[in-house]
Amino acid sequence: MKEIANFLFEVGMLQKTPRTGFRFLGSGNESVAEHILRTIFIGYTLCKLENNIDESRVIKICLFHDLPEARTGDMNYVSKKYVDVNEKKAIKELAETLFFGREIESALAEFNEKKTRESLIAHDADQLSLILQLKEYGDLGNKYTKEWIEFAVKRLSTEAAKELAEVIIKTDSSEWWFKDKSDWWVNANNK
Numbered sequence: 756m757k758e759i760a761n762f763l764f765e766v767g768m769l770q771k772t773p774r775t776g777f778r779f780l781g782s783g784n785e786s787v788a789e790h791i792l793r794t795i796f797i798g799y800t801l802c803k804l805e806n807n808i809d810e811s812r813v814i815k816i817c818l819f820h821d822l823p824e825a826r827t828g829d830m831n832y833v834s835k836k837y838v839d840v841n842e843k844k845a846i847k848e849l850a851e852t853l854f855f856g857r858e859i860e861s862a863l864a865e866f867n868e869k870k871t872r873e874s875l876i877a878h879d880a881d882q883l884s885l886i887l888q889l890k891e892y893g894d895l896g897n898k899y900t901k902e903w904i905e906f907a908v909k910r911l912s913t914e915a916a917k918e919l920a921e922v923i924i925k926t927d928s929s930e931w932w933f934k935d936k937s938d939w940w941v942n943a944n945n946k
Contacts, residue, residue: 758852765849768825776831780899783892787824790884795818798880804915809873812865816877819862823849842867853925872913879916882907886920891928 769788777783799816802810821829826845830838846863850856865874886907893900904924911917 762849764855765825766822769821772824772829774831775801775829775834779831779833780889780892780897780903782895782897785888787821790888791818791821793887794877794880794884797883798877800911801876801880801883801896801915801919804919805872805876805913808876812862813876813880815858816862816866816874817880819859820866820877821880822846822859823863868913875912876916879911879913880891882910883916883920883923886923887928890923890926894928 764789769791770786772787774785774787775791777785794847795814795817799810802808802813819889823842823845824830826849827842828839830840839926850860853859865871866877869875869878886904889900889904893904908917908920908924911920
């Protein structure tokens with residue numbers, strides 16, 4: 756149980772680990788944990804748009820895809836040009852302490868190899884999470900997000916993800932909550 760407690764404390768570190776690419780964008784912030792949560796929901800949703808997909812495998816891959824960043828930190832695209840991170844060592848040292856560690860290793864290996872449809876969907880979920888975040892910042896006025904989105908879209912693999920990205924780009928990020936522009940916004944307290 757001690758190793759499980761340590762694992763859960765390590766998972767908590769993801770809440771404190773910032774996604775570092777936003778420094779270059781000039782606005783926004785997100786923890787790795789926040790990114791993982793959205794990626795899981797996107798992965799689940801992409802599974803609903805595909806046939807013959809192991810949904811639980813996709814969700815598991817999405818859940819673990821950035822877990823090593825609790826140990827390595829988040830490496831943005833600029834940093835990756837200059838710094839080599841030993842993610843394999845981080846995964847191995849984490850996994851060897853847990854009786855279910857091989858399951859984590861397997862999910863991360865599948866994600867990194869990009870050979871299965873499930874891993875491609877998980878990668879697409881990861882990129883769509885970024886695209887959504889960038890769209891939100893773009894809607895708030897950051898002029899650099901469009902170019903970043905273009906590169907993220909090029910990294911998508913599945914047709915469903917590409918189609919969803921197109922819709923995301925064309926949809927105002929506040930539409931879901933602000934589409935009812937009725938008198939409710941004036942008289943909300945006077946039901």
